[in-house]
Amino acid sequence: MSKTIVATTSLAGCFGCHMSFLDIDEKILDLIELVEFNKSPIDDIKNFTKMCDIGLVEGGCCNDENVHVLKDFRAHCKILVSVGECAIMGGLPALRNTVPLQECLEEAYLNGPSVAGNNESGIIPNDPELPVILNKVYPCHEVVRMDYHLPGCPPRAELIWDALYALVTGDPLKLPYEVVKFD
């Protein structure tokens, strides 16, 4: 039987969910028997080289590059999983959702305590190469269809492992009380 192909990415996240994924420790040896990685920071493949079975998405969408990557994942993965609070509800980046974008940018580049008086030209970075910031941080499922959601900040390593194992083998997924947490 050919191996299940997995892709992962971190959008507007902190890579904490990927770190938690690595917290499966020695089970990573079992994992590598079951799956092959495609586009992922784990193997540093930058672009999809084939269709994948499972895409694990950390982080929500805070800029147009996130939206582009997420749509690319939807096009290349049969099953997409939101991993962690940021993918599910925007998470900590979404704390800015109640503040107008202009105010956020001015605070970051013009008025914040660490920049006030130091940005004499008063420029807010606007190079065309830079991704365009969205008005709000969006949960992944508001941008594309997501099939499953794993809560947690980060999701416990056991939860990521159990969910991935269940998806790969088709075994039923158990959700023990201790592993489903929102923090």
Place this chain on the structure above:
Amino acid sequence: MNQLIKFKIDGKECMGEKGQNIVDAAKDNQIYIPTLCNIPGIKPRGACRICTVRVNGRLMTACTSPIAEGMEIESKSVDIENLRKAIIELLFTEGNHFCPSCERSGSCDLQALGYKYQMLIPRFKFQFTDRAVEASHPKLIKDHNRCILCKRCIRAIKDEKGRSLFAFGKRGHHVEINIDTKLSKDMTDEQALEATEICPVGAILKKERGFIEPIGQRKYDKQPIGSDIETLEH
């Protein structure tokens, strides 16, 4: 002792005292009906509707409805539990509940009910309503992002003359909890702690105390909400 009467919850024979409300009577029979706005010993209000049960085909709040002889109460059916889960999801999407950055996380009743119903994601759209955080009171922080308007603080925290230290301000969907600055100016640390603990979420927090319980030792880290009343499968 009051007159004892018989009733049934999900087919189980129960006994209770006449005049007891359904939530308390169920508790005496080791049956957990989830509550958020209810405070044992204080007049119930029926604000959050989490304790909704079905009696005689009608939905009613178990915290405000008294038991009656021969009453047949439906509490754990799939559709009642789904209704309760929907209420939890509405509360999670209506306010701004950033669990990872909340110092009440792990001891929060709303979050614990999210765990109980295994809410992986709410079915409703997040609103990201613009709400304020107020830290002007000397002892308390009020975070309106997290308030679920259950009125527990209004009903429970009073001065020696029975006047509430908290009150609702504004109207409609702008309603928010206010602190009476005159009455609460001499608030003791004990009262501030009581207000923090009476709040089912992290909307009222005592200052200079943040993240006091380590992860793993918080109220709902290992035990689901309601497991003091009923042995719950998890």
